[in-house]
Amino acid sequence: MVAFILRRLLISIGVFFVATFLMYVLVANAGDPLEDLYNISDPGDRAARIAARTQIMQLDTPVVVRYVHWLGDLLGYLWGAGSLGVNRAGQAVAPLLGLALSSTLRLVLLSTVLAIVTGVAVGIVSALRQYTSFDYTITFFSFVFYSLPIFWAAVLLKQFGAIAFNDWLGDPVVPLPVFVLLAALGGLFAVSLVGGRTWLLRGASFAGGFLAVAAVLLVLSQTDFLARPSLGPVGVSVLGLAAAVGITALVSGLAARRVLIASLAGAVVGIIIYVATLSVLVDATWPLLLGLFAITLVVAGGVGAGIGGIDRSRAVRAAVLSGAVVAGLGLVDWLMFAWPDYVANSFGRPIATIGSNTPNYTGNLWQTTLDSLTHIVLPSITLVLISFAQYTRYTRSSMLETMNQDYVRTARAKGLTERTVIMRHAFRNALIPVTTLVALDFAAVVGGAVITERIFGWKGMGALFIEGVYTVDPPPVMAFFVVSAAAVLLLNIVADIVYAYLDPRIRLS
Amino acid sequence: MTTTDPRTTAGEPGGPGAAGDSGDASGLSVVALSQGQLVRRRFFRHRGALAGMAVLLFVIVLAFSSIGFAGIPGWWHYSFTQPTPIENGGRPTLDVVPWLDGDGLAWGDHPFGQDNIGVDYFALTMRGAQRSLIIAFMVGVVATIIGTLIGALAGYFRGWADSLLMRVTDVFITIPVIVIGAVLGRRFGALPIALFGAILGVLLWTSLARLVRGSFLSLREKEFVEAARAMGASSSRIIFKHILPNSLGVIIVAATLVIAVAILTESALSYLGLGVRAPETSLGLLISDYESAFTTRPWLFWWPGLFIVLIALSVNFIGDGLRDAFDPRQARVRS
Amino acid sequence: MSAATPAPGAPAAEAPVLQVENLTVAFPTEDGVVRAVRGMNYAVAPREVLGIVGESGSGKSVSSMAVMGLLPRSAQITGRILFRGEDVLSMSPRQQRGLRGRRVSMIFQDPMTAMNPVYTVGDQLAEAVRSHSAVPQKVALKRAKDMLDLVGIPQAEARLRAYPHEFSGGMRQRAMIAMAIINDPDVIIADEPTTALDVTVQAQVLDTLMSVKDAVDAAIVFITHDLGVIAQVADRVLVMYAGKPVEIGTTTEVFSKPLMPYTAGLLGSTPSAEGTRAGERLRPISGAPPSLISLPQGCPFGPRCPLVRDDCRASEPELRHRGATGAALAGVAAGAPLPVVSPNHLAACHHSDELLAAADATRFFRAESEVTS
Ligand SMILES: Nc1ncnc2c1ncn2[C@@H]1O[C@H](COP(=O)(O)OP(=O)(O)OP(=O)(O)O)[C@@H](O)[C@H]1O
Ligand code: SF4
């Protein structure tokens, strides 16, 4: 294992050097870095400016030498004392990168995780419902998302997700046609999800979905929920217990009483901790929240283990998951609590279109979190749209392939429940090839982030990169590239390890 | 070399050796269709692929016939370079909505409207579509040739070609296509677009090469290849006569997907100002030029975007249909 | 249990554990409806071994998958499958699941792919136990170890923690056998359990199967192409053609007196079966099996049958007892004893009597193939 990781690290370092060298040479030759200076009319000024820039950018030394210099700067930076070179204005790149790094990584990681979770889940359901209207709908939309030019989608999102949505929030009334349309969509969704075979069943599920959406919309608009959202202890409890039942259905099936009880107990643990801390969390800090989260998981797991009996491992899993879900619900509730203030602060236009944070914004943890969320929501949706399609398509076909495998038939022949057959035998195997997609897709997300950041005015690494390319200025471009290449290479190693963990046929040696 | 559906020919002791001896007439209808026939039949049953095919053909014909191409005049009466007086604020005259405030089906003078200086936007969009299609086509050709060649060498000979491919792929994986494309676009974007397309093609061959390699790796172990080798066939003969025809499915599908990726990559680069440059135009460049006009003259933004989606979507559907046709394993789930 | 009618061809001694009555299975496909099984009938007595043979595509696997409830939802199934007299097809899915792997279990052809590569062998065996009884993992693993011992896997304790890919083909098939018997079933369906194995281990695995069968007192439905194996293990044999049984009887009877040309052809093309003289080339039955979407008129074997007549094309023969009549009587040499067909030996052929009369039924195929080749 260690040997495997070391070997992979060595190879990756080699690849890294080759890639950075290629990149450096390419950027340095992408154009004439002095281009903009030729138009200066005063010959003396022109010569002086050209000389100055030539000196800063070391244009009189060969590219290879410049690359080696830059490598030295990079190593120094990694050592903790370098500047990562200077851009053509003579500014050190390292501080610029520092600012850009955190916002971009946040965007890219959030999008990747969201895309994996939603994409894999939808892909599985789509495969299990092959050739139903749900499957066809998902397939069609995956293709549409996959065919969207990312910049075009981003501009549309900015227009409709932020500008129009903020306008609407000012007076949140759902017009009747939209109301009917949304409810009808809910009905159709229910039909495709239930996958009923008779018209009666389809009609019933349509009515159910229609009414559910209509009811939710009505309640939302009647209770002023959008202006003052809140779950409250009651909401958290009800949703948490419902989630516990759902988790049991996934983990073991509802017939396993002990698992069900353990799962509910895990949710109760979460609810108790949530209620107990209601008074102290206004001034929460992240370490405090993480600590509470860990306590919740440990206690829930312990309770699950106590209740589990012969189903112990599944009981623990269900209890921990339920506890985690309740913790998440609590978080949402707190954020909702902070919402009205935040909206007032942002002059009634909460969904941001520019930047990764409101400049100079101060507030408690909940408010600053909301601030980041309202800034990141649209750029990350943009990025998710595109990867989502990849993950659903890939998972779907991987799942279809595993469902056709002999060992799935064997699992059925053993008399396992359909749930166990799918979750334990098919799903687990279907995940294996998906891990390789993660590493490949990540590079595409990074590329997409360059464009997304530009449209949403983030001062992220994408800006560093594009500016550098425009001005034929390698150090900023390389700063971006070092981070993205290192991230991709690391992710590849992680993917390999996960792959080997999921598939015992692969030996890590 | 035709491979037949295993279901129809699976041999058994005492049973017929192959489907070949089923010449008899009555009742013996288990005649193996040739691979080509099967593929065609499955493709034409794929409704999405057929629709994609129809849309793509329509867009191609529209783009090239309307404003003409390579000196041949088209049927559209406005040019994509000469402005005309702006009418009605440059609003599109196309009307396909007969209800609400629509006037029913109407094509009008400037169906897609006019741009800032009065150039007919339909002509401009068609020009952009032409350019984007040409670039995508060039990418498809170049990436397919390079990818097939390297993938075949790596898969067949393994050894150095394989290591090289894998290392190069590693390097390419670390560099997002858009990143290296941006750098190359900055350098070469002003070139004639076909050449620019070829350069993009040099970037996009890796995924194709990996697929071809995989296909070759498995085919080279098959009995018919062993047999050919035992009879002393040369490597090039084995590759071209025996393996390549059987990899065709993989290659065609991968090439289709590369074309879809190419359309999007080109438009993204042009949007960043690092791809196609004025005075040339492309769909991505049009969007970039008129992004700021979204609130005032949204049609300048909608039309080129719609065409990109239309082209990429239909190509993707065609690719999906081809994949199902060549590799029907997923077409039916056993349980 | 008492509702069970005595099945045709069944030894009347003990009530059958498994009965299949008029089972039909059809798959709607793009090209038309595939009628994979068109009326399957058999009964298996406790501890009995019933062999099923037939060409590829004759419906052997589909009919046994129907018994196991493993067919895809698209399959249209009619008829009755009685387990100890109770109709499986009318049970709730839950009851069906309770039978599957518990009372009726199955061994598949390819041991290389039949086990899940990502779980240890012990896990997969224990899972089979725990899906039918609420026992802790420890107990289930202990049972798994005992079963591995029983099927002759050395160091069973350690092997529990091994993954399937660490087993050889023969060992994997033994593990599959262990999985099949782990819940002490009444019937084991073995679908070509040795076909995918090395010739050298085939015999060992077969021996293992037969010995554990006795250990757990199970009946076996043994599907194979290999008549040699049938001769070795089966008490009775059922021959399938185009989705139907065309001959059934005790192994000795069917092998010595085939009453259906297809059976005779199979025997003629099998090296280990009697009737093949040394040095003679094997003659496969010429032609291909009929399309299950559009069957020919009359006897489905007609187009390939050397004895085909007009009446064969007119009506499909039913599976029933075929006594010594007509040609059979005429062909008997004066003074020789009349050929007797046991009441449980059934065949579906209009001209069984001709086969009965012939000294060596497989000769029809030899003559015919020599003409064609
Ligand atoms: N899901 C399905 N859809 C359509 N046709 C099917 C399906 N499953 C099986 N068949 C068809 O049913 C017929 C009988 O198949 P079956 O697998 O039972 O044959 P078999 O006798 O077991 O052959 P073999 O000796 O090759 O195992 C075949 O023609 C097969 O193509
Ligand atoms: S019924 Fe006729 S065609 Fe069918 S097997 Fe008997 S002799 Fe041959």
Ligand SMILES: [Mg+2]
């Ligand atoms: Mg079979």
